[in-house]
Every structure is written in C-alpha cells, then in structure tokens.
C-alpha cells in the first residue's frame with residue numbers, strides 16, 4: 042500500500058496553526074489546498090481515538106472536494122490527569138479557545154509538583170485517496186515534555202506556551218517554526234507519512 046502518487050491533497054483542518062505547519066512540511070513535495078476552499082462545515086469528531094477522528098475528518102474533506110485528503114487529529118495527554126484532555130484537547134474549556142484551554146490546564150495542575158507534570162503531544166495523520174477509501178494511510182507521532190507553571194513564548198499555537206521541551210529547557214512556543222517542525226509530534230508522524238508516500 043505504499044505505491045501512492047499524489048500531486049494534490051486537501052488538508053482537512055480549520056486550525057490555522059496546524060495548516061501552517063502541515064503546509065511547511067508537505068508543501069515542497071505536493072500541492073496542498075486548505076479544506077476551506079471546498080467546505081466550511083466542520084466534521085463531527087465523534088471518534089474515541091485520535092486515529093478515528095483523523096479518518097472522519099479526512100473522509101469529510103475528501104467527500105467535499107473530490108480529492109485525496111489528509112487530516113491531523115492531535116492533542117495533549119497529561120499524566121497527572123490520566124491522559125486528559127487527550128482527544129478532547131480542542132474542547133477542554135467547552136470550545137472557548139486556546140487561552141481558556143490553557144487557563145483550565147494550569148488550574149487543574151496548580152498543586153502538582155514538577156516531577157509529576159509529564160505530558161505528551163500526540164498526532165495522528167490520516168490520508169484517504171477518496172472519501173470511501175477502505176485502506177486509509179495512518180501515521181502517528183508523539184512528543185514528550187512537561188507542563189510549565191505559566192505560559193512562555195509567542196510562536197506556535199494551542200498549548201505550545203505551556204509545553205516544556207525538557208532537552209532544550211524552553212517551551213514549544215519559544216521554538217522558531219523550523220525547529221518545532223523538526224521535533225514535534227506532527228513532524229514525527231509526517232516523517233512516517235513521507236516514507237509511506239515515497240517522498241522522504
């Protein structure tokens with residue numbers, strides 16, 4: 042199932058931060074179009090795993106565009122919270138957005154000491170050749186870190202200002218885009234996807 046050739050893909054995301062990163066990682070190889078060119082309605086993320094949600098989103102965009110589609114379902118799993126917010130990361134503060142999500146996370150961890158603040162970003166990529174593709178290509182990546190006590194950094198998006206990259210001693214929002222795009226959960230999943238597509 043690796044003998045796939047694509048010249049164009051729809052990116053099945055409405056998240057501007059993600060779109061920028063995915064575009065930077067894939068744009069040199071393939072023409073990538075945002076799904077907003079075809080559809081404004083969001084897919085309902087009813088799956089119980091990152092993989093299921095990624096497949097749902099990819100099928101939704103492929104159906105609307107008639108083109109192959111790549112979706113990214115991702116999130117932050119925090120050890121002290123039993124893996125929450127996980128697949129519910131975007132909706133952690135009931136859809137009030139990144140700032141509210143981050144405030145809720147800091148509050149949930151306010152009495153948790155440093156050595157128990159382990160967390161990882163997870164990314165599942167799903168690529169479907171067409172809406173009913175019975176064999177989606179799935180690649181996953183994880184990025185280990187720790188949750189800070191206060192936000193730091195201006196780059197990235199989402200939970201980046203709270204995510205300490207332990208080897209570097211900075212938050213992922215303090216990394217320039219090129220560096221995050223070498224290290225992140227999304228970057229790791231994308232290395233595997235490029236291999237599957239013969240683009241590596």
Ligand SMILES: O=P(O)(O)OP(=O)(O)OP(=O)(O)OC[C@H]1O[C@@H](n2cnc3c(O)ncnc32)[C@H](O)[C@@H]1O
Pocket residue numbers: 053054055056059086098113114115116117130131132139142162197198199200201225227
């Ligand atoms: O579903 P789409 O349209 O792609 O956009 P979304 O923002 O809803 O995306 P998800 O459903 O996959 O939810 C991902 C959540 O995890 C967060 N997240 C994912 N990757 C991240 C990253 O690299 N840095 C910071 N936060 C990230 C992001 O901010 C969201 O809250």
Ligand SMILES: [Mg+2]
Pocket residue numbers: 086131
């Ligand atoms: Mg979403």
